[in-house]
Amino acid sequence: MFVQIKNLQYQYKNSTEPVLKDFSLSIEQGEIITILGESGSGKSTILRLLSGLETPKSGSITINNHLIFSGHHVMPPEKRNVGMVFQDYALFPHMTVEKNIKYGLKKMNRREKQKRMEEMLELINMTNYKNRYPYELSGGQQQRVALARALAPAPSLLIFDEPFSNLDANLQIKIRDELRGILKKTGITSIFVTHDQADAQAIADRVVFIEKGVIKQVGKPEEVLGCASLVMWANS
Amino acid sequence: MRHGVRTIKSKFNIWAILSLIFIAIILIPNGLIAVNVFTESNENWQHIKEYLLKEYITNTVILISFTALFSMMIGVSLAWFVTMFEFPFRRFFKWALILPLAIPPYIGAYAYHGLINYTGIIQSKLRNDFDVTVNQDYFSIMNNQGAIFIFSIFLFPYVYTITKAFLQNQSSSIIENARLLGSSSFETFFRVILPISRAAIVGSVTLVVLEVLNDYGVANYFGIQTFSTAIFRTWYGMKDLDSALKLAGALMFLVIFILVLEKVSRGRRRFSFSTTKVRPIQPKKLKGVKAWLLAGYCFTVFGVAFLIPFTQLLYWAFLTFESVFSSEFIQLIYQSVFIASIASILIVIIALIIGNYTRLHKSLLTSLISRVTTLGYSIPGAAIAISIITIFVALDGYLADLYRTLQIEPVIILRTSLVMLVSAYIIRFLAIGYNAVDAGYEKMGNTFTEASRTLGFSTVKTFFKVDLPMMKPAIFGGFILVFIDVLKELPLTLFLQPFNFATLATQAYKYANDERVHEAALASILIIIVSGIFIFVSHKLLEKEPA
Ligand SMILES: Nc1ncnc2c1ncn2[C@@H]1O[C@H](COP(=O)(O)OP(=O)(O)OP(=O)(O)O)[C@@H](O)[C@H]1O
Numbered sequence: 001m002f003v004q005i006k007n008l009q010y011q012y013k014n015s016t017e018p019v020l021k022d023f024s025l026s027i028e029q030g031e032i033i034t035i036l037g038e039s040g041s042g043k044s045t046i047l048r049l050l051s052g053l054e055t056p057k058s059g060s061i062t063i064n065n066h067l068i069f070s071g072h073h074v075m076p077p078e079k080r081n082v083g084m085v086f087q088d089y090a091l092f093p094h095m096t097v098e099k100n101i102k103y104g105l106k107k108m109n110r111r112e113k114q115k116r117m118e119e120m121l122e123l124i125n126m127t128n129y130k131n132r133y134p135y136e137l138s139g140g141q142q143q144r145v146a147l148a149r150a151l152a153p154a155p156s157l158l159i160f161d162e163p164f165s166n167l168d169a170n171l172q173i174k175i176r177d178e179l180r181g182i183l184k185k186t187g188i189t190s191i192f193v194t195h196d197q198a199d200a201q202a203i204a205d206r207v208v209f210i211e212k213g214v215i216k217q218v219g220k221p222e223e224v225l226g227c228a229s230l231v232m233w234a235n236s
Numbered sequence: 237m238r239h240g241v242r243t244i245k246s247k248f249n250i251w252a253i254l255s256l257i258f259i260a261i262i263l264i265p266n267g268l269i270a271v272n273v274f275t276e277s278n279e280n281w282q283h284i285k286e287y288l289l290k291e292y293i294t295n296t297v298i299l300i301s302f303t304a305l306f307s308m309m310i311g312v313s314l315a316w317f318v319t320m321f322e323f324p325f326r327r328f329f330k331w332a333l334i335l336p337l338a339i340p341p342y343i344g345a346y347a348y349h350g351l352i353n354y355t356g357i358i359q360s361k362l363r364n365d366f367d368v369t370v371n372q373d374y375f376s377i378m379n380n381q382g383a384i385f386i387f388s389i390f391l392f393p394y395v396y397t398i399t400k401a402f403l404q405n406q407s408s409s410i411i412e413n414a415r416l417l418g419s420s421s422f423e424t425f426f427r428v429i430l431p432i433s434r435a436a437i438v439g440s441v442t443l444v445v446l447e448v449l450n451d452y453g454v455a456n457y458f459g460i461q462t463f464s465t466a467i468f469r470t471w472y473g474m475k476d477l478d479s480a481l482k483l484a485g486a487l488m489f490l491v492i493f494i495l496v497l498e499k500v501s502r503g504r505r506r507f508s509f510s511t512t513k514v515r516p517i518q519p520k521k522l523k524g525v526k527a528w529l530l531a532g533y534c535f536t537v538f539g540v541a542f543l544i545p546f547t548q549l550l551y552w553a554f555l556t557f558e559s560v561f562s563s564e565f566i567q568l569i570y571q572s573v574f575i576a577s578i579a580s581i582l583i584v585i586i587a588l589i590i591g592n593y594t595r596l597h598k599s600l601l602t603s604l605i606s607r608v609t610t611l612g613y614s615i616p617g618a619a620i621a622i623s624i625i626t627i628f629v630a631l632d633g634y635l636a637d638l639y640r641t642l643q644i645e646p647v648i649i650l651r652t653s654l655v656m657l658v659s660a661y662i663i664r665f666l667a668i669g670y671n672a673v674d675a676g677y678e679k680m681g682n683t684f685t686e687a688s689r690t691l692g693f694s695t696v697k698t699f700f701k702v703d704l705p706m707m708k709p710a711i712f713g714g715f716i717l718v719f720i721d722v723l724k725e726l727p728l729t730l731f732l733q734p735f736n737f738a739t740l741a742t743q744a745y746k747y748a749n750d751e752r753v754h755e756a757a758l759a760s761i762l763i764i765i766v767s768g769i770f771i772f773v774s775h776k777l778l779e780k781e782p783a
């Protein structure tokens with residue numbers, strides 16, 4: 001398995017209850033996983049543990065045969081090679097689109113950086129925008145630049161936290177189809193977090209439905225969604 | 237088990253280590269004062285305790301109580317008028333009423349004393365034009381009442397600005413509800429405005445009280461025995477560091493008492509602004525006499541607290557310009573700007589480091605650290621000065637031993653260097669820089685930093701590539717705030733400056749205390765103008781900021 005998450009436990013310092021008690025999940029190379037769950041179910045927490053922004057209490061994480069976390073070994077986020085697209089994109093406001101995309105390419109020389117940046121712009125269809133600042137872009141464009149920035153260093157795993165929640169409904173549908181296309185084209189392994197079943201349906205190879213930090217069901221979108229919608233409806 | 241070790245190790249990074257060092261620098265002088273309270277006392281202290289302490293306490297308490305009362309009355313009433321009513325020149329007064337803050341109370345004291353003493357313009361005019369000679373007792377401000385007057389008129393802007401900011405952030409529905417329920421403006425004030433702004437008012441009045449406790453210049457000039465003047469006299473006059481430290485200890489008790497009082501009287505409401513501002517309060521248009529009455533009140537306060545002393549100082553500055561303005565005076569400006577820049581830069585750097593650590597690692601330790609960081613501002617300059625000098629004397633002792641054993645010649649004596657003064661500034665003003673920087677971090681949030689880390693950069697590299705450029709406005713704001721405060725600072729500078737060093741503030745002090753108040757004007761006016769420009773600019777920036 002390309003990504004192996006085993007028995008993760010996590011609790012926020014100022015809370016009394018653990019968010020995750022025993023979370024395990026395996027992901028194949030090139031697979032697109034969606035983690036579906038209600039608000040507060042622990043989706044963002046899982047992503048933060050994978051990226052290294054929080055440290056689990058116990059368990060282990062392996063990506064591409066590299067151990068990035070186990071009880072006595074914590075790899076800092078900058079060494080993990082896990083790309084992340086944030087809900088509010090987090091594009092650096094003091095850098096242009098070009099600078100943002102080149103930001104993570106620190107091991108390359110100038111020419112390589114330029115080439116990679118152009119490739120990425122091509123991929124997201126925004127070649128004419130490289131000199132713009134983030135505030136000069138629309139929400140959908142910012143979203144795509146955030147994707148390009150995360151993809152540029154060729155991470156072994158790419159994770160998305162509610163990437164569509166800031167877009168209006170029409171744009172959301174267009175972008176998520178486009179996004180699946182891009183991800184499949186690059187063959188990257190990725191995890192999506194969402195509470196929207198339509199998103200999960202449209203993007204995922206496999207859906208992981210969680211409730212209160214516990215996996216309730218895993219499977220093809222059409223297998224999981226019926227059950228998930230029933231649970232979410234019952235709880236609402 | 238292994239996991240525990242790992243967590244500790246990952247927490248003790250470079251940010252943690254530096255933060256803890258800085259915190260130690262702040263805590264050591266305070267600890268020294270606290271410890272000294274319990275050491276054995278000498279005869280001198282017995283004497284002070286028996287005969288003098290009561291007077292220090294009485295005077296200090298009188299000064300802080302009445303100043304608190306008057307500055308609150310002026311500050312709150314002005315804040316209420318300016319936010320709730322539309323009257324002539326309201327827009328002007330909105331910022332003009334902050335300007336008295338540009339005049340440090342000791343400079344205001346020089347101006348007012350010079351204005352109304354025997355040779356001052358008022359009495360001269362009465363004598364020469366109207367042939368009236370007044371009873372000097374009524375025309376002296378060199379007493380408790382005078383000091384209270386000076387403190388109140390120059391410190392009320394703390395109450396005014398903070399209360400005004402609080403009210404402006406309230407939704408208009410609160411006021412409208414009260415009006416709909418049939419309350420008059422006056423009733424609304426006592427039944428709605430005052431209760432909801434309690435925390436803001438108490439917080440700002442506490443700042444005023446801490447400023448009064450910090451004062452040395454006014455009390456000394458007026459010959460009033462307060463803790464601050466007593467500390468310096470015990471130390472300079474009697475050369476009794478030990479008793480001076482004990483006095484500082486007593487003063488710290490007073491400070492702690494005041495801070496506890498603040499906590500209690502704030503009530504359960506936190507001193508927070510409602511962020512989801514629906515509709516800001518719309519001022520009610522006043523007409524006729526009422527409108528002009530308000531304008532008149534604002535103008536009177538503005539006149540007394542700024543225009544009159546400022547004009548008087550400006551006049552003296554012109555009068556004495558030729559004799560005072562010399563190459564030495566330029567040297568003075570240079571030294572003031574130099575020391576203020578050094579201190580401000582260091583403070584902002586320290587604030588950035590501590591702020592970065594506390595925001596990235598939320599824990600009990602870090603919240604404690606940010607508390608300690610803001611502690612220094614509550615400690616009066618006299619107390620800081622006395623503990624700093626004690627520490628540096630001891631340090632020089634150790635160093636002298638070290639030089640001797642190592643037999644190195646160029647012996648560095650810290651006690652007579654600027655290091656001592658700059659350390660004192662850092663302890664006292666770190667809170668100001670920290671608050672500005674921390675607000676900047678808060679506004680920026682953590683996601684940019686996190687994004688940078690997932691893109692392969694360590695916290696240190698991220699700090700330089702992302703955090704620092706994004707924090708520019710906060711850094712600049714913090715720098716300016718500290719710079720102005722250091723420029724105006726008197727007690728620390730006066731007692732810790734090396735002997736061939738002076739600033740505009742200490743030079744003004746020296747002239748005034750040599751009965752040459754006219755010569756003090758030029759240095760004073762420079763301080764006021766620099767602070768005033770900053771107040772004006774920052775007001776404009778704040779006003780422009782979208783809601
Ligand atoms: N910094 C924090 N401190 C304490 N508790 C937290 C913190 N962040 C999240 N939690 C709690 O942990 C639980 C899981 O939060 P998480 O953000 O992972 O949920 P989520 O599934 O991403 O929700 P949403 O869909 O609303 O984003 C929630 O109960 C939340 O209250």
Ligand SMILES: [Mg+2]
Binds near residue numbers: 161
């Ligand atoms: Mg979330």
